[in-house]
Amino acid sequence: MKSTIWSSIRHYLFRCLQKKNGCEHSSEKLKNDSSFDPVIYSLESPKFHKFVLNGSNLFKGWVFYFGDKKVNQIYVYADAKPLGSCEVNLARYDVATHVPSLPAVENCGFEISVECKESYKKIIFYIKYHDNTKELFFEYDVQFIKRMSYEMSICSNNLDKLKMPDGPTVKLTQGHDNVEEYFNSILPSVLAIKDYLSFSGVGIEKANNLLDFGCGSGRILKGWYACHPEINLYGCDYNSHLVKWIKNNLPERISVFENDLTPPLDCPSSNFDLIYLISVFTHLTLDNQKRWIKEFERILRPDGILLVSLHGEFYVRNAFFHHPEKLQLFRDQGFTTTNNEGLEGSNSFGTFHSLSFAVQLFEKFELLGFFPQGNLPDRRRVFHVALSQDIYVFKLKKNSSIQHNMVAEQA
Numbered sequence: 001m002k003s004t005i006w007s008s009i010r011h012y013l014f015r016c017l018q019k020k021n022g023c024e025h026s027s028e029k030l031k032n033d034s035s036f037d038p039v040i041y042s043l044e045s046p047k048f049h050k051f052v053l054n055g056s057n058l059f060k061g062w063v064f065y066f067g068d069k070k071v072n073q074i075y076v077y078a079d080a081k082p083l084g085s086c087e088v089n090l091a092r093y094d095v096a097t098h099v100p101s102l103p104a105v106e107n108c109g110f111e112i113s114v115e116c117k118e119s120y121k122k123i124i125f126y127i128k129y130h131d132n133t134k135e136l137f138f139e140y141d142v143q144f145i146k147r148m149s150y151e152m153s154i155c156s157n158n159l160d161k162l163k164m165p166d167g168p169t170v171k172l173t174q175g176h177d178n179v180e181e182y183f184n185s186i187l188p189s190v191l192a193i194k195d196y197l198s199f200s201g202v203g204i205e206k207a208n209n210l211l212d213f214g215c216g217s218g219r220i221l222k223g224w225y226a227c228h229p230e231i232n233l234y235g236c237d238y239n240s241h242l243v244k245w246i247k248n249n250l251p252e253r254i255s256v257f258e259n260d261l262t263p264p265l266d267c268p269s270s271n272f273d274l275i276y277l278i279s280v281f282t283h284l285t286l287d288n289q290k291r292w293i294k295e296f297e298r299i300l301r302p303d304g305i306l307l308v309s310l311h312g313e314f315y316v317r318n319a320f321f322h323h324p325e326k327l328q329l330f331r332d333q334g335f336t337t338t339n340n341e342g343l344e345g346s347n348s349f350g351t352f353h354s355l356s357f358a359v360q361l362f363e364k365f366e367l368l369g370f371f372p373q374g375n376l377p378d379r380r381r382v383f384h385v386a387l388s389q390d391i392y393v394f395k396l397k398k399n400s401s402i403q404h405n406m407v408a409e410q411a
């Protein structure tokens with residue numbers, strides 16, 4: 001079994017090295033299976049589709065260093081020209097409640113208004129620490145936004161016509177009840193998923209039938225609906241309230257159904273080209289994950305793609321900051337859970353996976369892409385699909401699906 005995992009990882013590293021996109025950097029990190037970026041952040045505005053090409057933009061969000069450094073300031077440049085700086089000191093108790101071990105997180109918010117021009121190539125953000133050291137934070141690609149502005153305005157108009165859930169319904173899946181943040185996260189999430197697929201060598205044009213497993217109130221399905229009329233959209237969730245909300249409020253083209261906590265799904269075999277799970281296995285026991293993986297092998301077509309978000313290094317270090325024995329268990333086994341007090345399937349029950357454990361778990365799949373903390377091989381992404389969760393892109397190995405179908409037919 002072990003040799004299969006390592007050959008899978010080796011194969012993945014080899015593929016990375018073949019690419020000219022700077023993947024070497026991440027492959028170095030992958031070798032010891034402990035890639036960890038201590039810079040944890042979220043840029044809440046402006047999302048790409050809200051960016052003003054010529055005029056003032058308010059850059060607002062939060063950032064902290066998970067370790068013994070403190071982020072004090074942010075410096076902004078357009079290409080090489082300085083545009084301004086701001087302190088990182090605004091109160092963010094909403095973020096701090098999730099990171100109780102670090103007092104600095106209470107004041108990790110920032111806001112800076114920046115005058116922008118469409119001629120800029122990139123707006124570049126740096127962070128400065130308490131010890132005056134500086135590092136590149138991320139780059140906001142103005143030319144990408146310019147190129148995409150027509151497409152994004154169509155998506156944005158389509159999205160504006162869809163209903164959004166109220167605060168309490170948002171809270172059921174997002175851990176916050178901010179409807180505006182929920183709405184603004186939709187298009188960046190679709191862009192992020194497309195990026196992860198494309199960096200893994202998968203084109204979205206191959207996805208005729210897409211399943212959003214654990215779709216909640218259809219947050220990401222709304223984005224596909226607004227931007228990709230050619231894709232057949234399916235979603236399922238075991239929370240009947242959320243499924244009902246979608247059925248009552250979203251267009252019929254978004255086809256949703258309720259499922260049980262465990263398989264099967266009421267779907268034919270080899271039905272989907274792409275299945276993705278955003279923050280779902282992060283709340284399911286290992287036994288149920290294994291059951292669902294078998295079901296995905298059945299309902300994916302041979303060569304079908306599975307994109308999964310999992311809690312990795314940041315989440316495990318944060319959850320077990322005061323429990324080194326639990327952290328050690330994770331180091332030894334590659335998997336652990338929060339104490340089983342939380343209700344399975346809900347945000348109060350958490351699971352944590354290392355890269356090698358995940359590769360072993362999805363043994364009938366080939367790992368096409370691994371994006372630690374949701375970042376790209378050579379840079380931090382401006383927007384993530386699931387905060388700092390690790391993103392995996394797997395491809396079903398051809399024989400797995402066929403064998404599984406044969407077993408299903410014989411049964």
Ligand SMILES: C[S@@+](CC[C@H](N)C(=O)[O-])C[C@H]1O[C@@H](n2cnc3c(N)ncnc32)[C@H](O)[C@@H]1O
Nearest residue numbers: 173214215216219237238239261278279280345
């Ligand atoms: C953190 S929320 C994420 C929702 C959505 N994927 C998103 O990104 O907005 C997790 C979702 O998974 C659903 N879920 C948990 N266990 C499930 C299961 N066994 N089958 C289907 N859905 C499940 C929950 O009801 C919830 O809607």
